[in-house]
Amino acid sequence: MNLDKIEKIIPKERIHINAPMAKYTSFKIGGNAELLININTVEELQETLRILNEDNTKKFILGNGSNILVSDEGIKGVVLKIDIKKFEITEDKQKYTITLGAGCKLGETAYKLANKEIAGLEFASGIPGTIGGAIRMNAGAYGTEMKDIIKTITYVDRNGNIHKIKNQEAQFEYRNSIFCRNDDIIVECEIELNKGNKEEIQSKMQEYAKSRREKQPIEYPSAGSTFKRGKNFITAKLIDECGLKGYQIGDAQVSEKHAGFIINKGNATSKEVEELIEYVKKQVFEKFGEKIETEIEIIH
Numbered sequence: 393m394n395l396d397k398i399e400k401i402i403p404k405e406r407i408h409i410n411a412p413m414a415k416y417t418s419f420k421i422g423g424n425a426e427l428l429i430n431i432n433t434v435e436e437l438q439e440t441l442r443i444l445n446e447d448n449t450k451k452f453i454l455g456n457g458s459n460i461l462v463s464d465e466g467i468k469g470v471v472l473k474i475d476i477k478k479f480e481i482t483e484d485k486q487k488y489t490i491t492l493g494a495g496c497k498l499g500e501t502a503y504k505l506a507n508k509e510i511a512g513l514e515f516a517s518g519i520p521g522t523i524g525g526a527i528r529m530n531a532g533a534y535g536t537e538m539k540d541i542i543k544t545i546t547y548v549d550r551n552g553n554i555h556k557i558k559n560q561e562a563q564f565e566y567r568n569s570i571f572c573r574n575d576d577i578i579v580e581c582e583i584e585l586n587k588g589n590k591e592e593i594q595s596k597m598q599e600y601a602k603s604r605r606e607k608q609p610i611e612y613p614s615a616g617s618t619f620k621r622g623k624n625f626i627t628a629k630l631i632d633e634c635g636l637k638g639y640q641i642g643d644a645q646v647s648e649k650h651a652g653f654i655i656n657k658g659n660a661t662s663k664e665v666e667e668l669i670e671y672v673k674k675q676v677f678e679k680f681g682e683k684i685e686t687e688i689e690i691i692h
Contacts, residue, residue: 421656422691432495459688461665490510492583494527507590518604537564544557547578548577550577644656654672
């Protein structure tokens with residue numbers, strides 16, 4: 393890769409050689425990325441892609457690193473960390489269109505909107521990801537998903553060209569979208585929300601935060617919910633009924649608080665987490681005949 397060319401468009405302090413991915417993921421696990429670049433604008437992304445495409449450098453797109461497990465060997469090629477920030481509000485008859493950069497954090501955005509008496513993003517206030525990552529995975533909680541509020545999505549393809557699509561074109565499904573199946577990079581979106589009551593919005597967010605503290609192991613590093621919900625079963629319930637709460641391989645543990653989470657008790661390796669995931673899958677299949685799927689993305 394041509395580092396000299398990249399340094400002409402990205403300040404050196406935002407270019408990290410041999411970046412430890414444990415530092416950039418909520419699991420606090422993973423080897424080094426050959427190169428990690430913090431991308432602050434769409435133009436920077438376009439220019440960087442064009443340079444990397446000249447010699448077909450492998451690229452990996454990173455948001456807040458809250459839904460991934462990076463292998464102990466790290467990531468070959470370049471990690472593009474999307475830190476594009478934008479926050480603009482347009483009001484029309486008690487309805488609001490909010491334009492957000494893909495690098496905006498969900499929680500911070502939800503609280504900003506609450507302060508402006510705009511309701512509808514409360515469900516995401518405790519999700520630790522970025523807007524871009526949440527759209528890609530169609531993140532959701534408490535009966536609402538990103539697909540319910542998205543109006544448009546702007547993305548850059550791998551050649552650096554900008555495109556804009558409407559909600560329906562994103563092919564949203566449970567924890568899935570068209571962006572999970574292509575190489576396009578989300579840079580911005582518009583969401584539609586309504587006027588709300590500040591106290592009611594904040595009360596709902598406090599209630600959700602309390603629920604998370606009580607039911608989820610947020611005191612330990614993890615990648616959030618490890619397994620997807622089953623079509624006709626609650627995955628965490630089956631794992632619990634296999635007696636796996638607290639089961640551990642090295643420092644990777646099935647949470648004692650919520651069986652759907654695998655946590656890092658200290659110095660867990662990616663290998664230990666992957667072994668534990670496979671063990672849990674095997675036990676659930678042997679006992680219930682159900683195949684469970686991971687919600688987190690494993691990066692090799």
